[in-house]
Amino acid sequence: MSPFDTLADPILAAYPDLARSDLAFSVPPKLNLGDVALRTFEAARKLKMAPPAFAQQLAADVDFGEDVEAVNVAGPYANFKLNRATFGKRIVDAVSDQGTQYGSSGVGRSQKALLEHTSINPNASPHVGRARNAMIGDSLARLFRFEGYDLEVQYYVNDIGRQIAFLVLACEDPAGMSFDDMLQTYADANARAESDPQFAEAGYQLLKDIEEGEPEAQKRFRVVTDLCLKGQVAVLGRLGIKYDRFVRESEFVKDERLEGVLDSLRTKDALFTDEEDRVMVDLKKLGREYDEGRYVALLRSNGSSLYFYRDLAYTMFKLEQDASLNVIVLGEDHLLYMQQLQMILEAAGHGCPEPIYYSYILLKDGKMSTRQAQVILLSDFLDEARSRATEKVDAQCTDLDTKERQAIAEHVAVAAIRFAILRVGANKNVIFDWEQSLSFSGDTGPYVQYSCARIASILRKAESRGEVPAEFTLETDTEWALLAKIDAFGEVVQTAMQQRSCAPVAQYALDLARQFTGFYHDCPVVAAPTEALRASRSTLCAATRQTLDNALHLLGIQPLDRM
């Protein structure tokens, strides 16, 4: 129950021509104006009145009951002064009742959802650019589950194709190799394929062999890609990222699911074999207006499949699962590709997964490239972050044992990277900067964790378990501002769902943590002047912590009790 709703009802009763969406409530720029503001431009227009006049009339005519202490009009704005204790108790009760579900709208309840993310080549240790996909995907997975969806997260393992073939070819003794060797081997193999036509030819032959089911070739691919996949998943696991199902691309080299699609294309005269014997699709026949991206190749001249063909089959496989939410996280380079895929699927009468695009993380001197071994590896980043965090934790938590301190340091490292990536909009390029990404102060994940630790410390000292007292009291603007912030969480979650992005959640977590810090400095809890205030402030701390926990959970960041 948001304070805004209880204010809207009497207004709508007094002015039947208005709808809830005409009433724009917000927090006033200064708290001395009021606790909640109503902007009247929209409603006044509908009623054909001047906004200031409407605000005056509304303040005079509408009875808001005893929960509203005053309505002050400032030009086109009506500012409400509320009975803060009453509203405050409602907010704190809501958090207490809903606990880990506080903020969820439950829209996804009893609905199935499918999310594909990461899906990188099993060729080497993931770099932070790739990890952006995984972090965005994982935060969306958490968001969808929080909203009640029954979600399956899929990782499409690109375990076949030209570049994997080169890697497999270069791994003469895969059994004796470690995951850490792979980056260099992969880079070398790609360089060699460029300069050594025989090597490249052998790669294509290997590819053809595996597609034709040659057992020895399959085994070689499997050993290498398994080693890589295991290594990648372990590194991503450090970030708390998990997958429900791994689907191998190699399972889709020949797929009967495509028969229907290909038939539809033939019917529309969109399928043809070009002069070089490739099987192609002409999207112009399906209504594409630009020459750009008009043609799509499905099969090589030697009959082996291309990525598009295999992914089309995999996408059909996903569509068969009939999820009400079917989302895929992709790099911005896949935009045209996805448009093409959608056209083909539409031509065959199918829907298409909903794509979420993200832009690249760039290095100061250009793009990260695994192929050229020009990367910041995620594992290197995490190690460096952990070692910096360890220094601080060791100095500050001297009463904890080494194992506990190490665990905290790892959580801080993960918080730093996840927060740094998730808080910026997905369609913005990020220029990677070591010092900035490793910072633990300011607008960072560790700052939010620090607020959590402070709350935990207060609750330990106050020996409070956070029960809401019968009589909730508060006396300062700071306490009210914190309550208003807590109340806003549900709306933030809805915005995140609409935008398909947890960036608003990250921003919110920061705002809430900062708001709490203001409270921390202004309002003593343990040493509160009265028992009633001590109890209410403890409760407010507990509600803040629950809300922070819920927000951090969506971001995949561990709230800490000590740091």
Next chain:
RNA sequence: GCCCCGAUAGUUCAGUGGAUAGAACGAGGCCCUCCUAAGGCUUAGACGCAGGUUCGAUUCCUGCUCGGGGCGCCA
């Protein structure tokens, strides 16, 4: 050439068709006999350019400039 995305303080990012555009880092000045200084207070500092729509545009539209991505046997 064509198609997508971006441009807000020195830097990295938020944000909004309407009240005084928010933070952080960096720079200057302060605060630990006070629930964790990974903190707080304080000073200075910003909507790329040009048009248009609107009572009102940083926000919507068009053009331009700059940056990123893409455009037939890579994935």
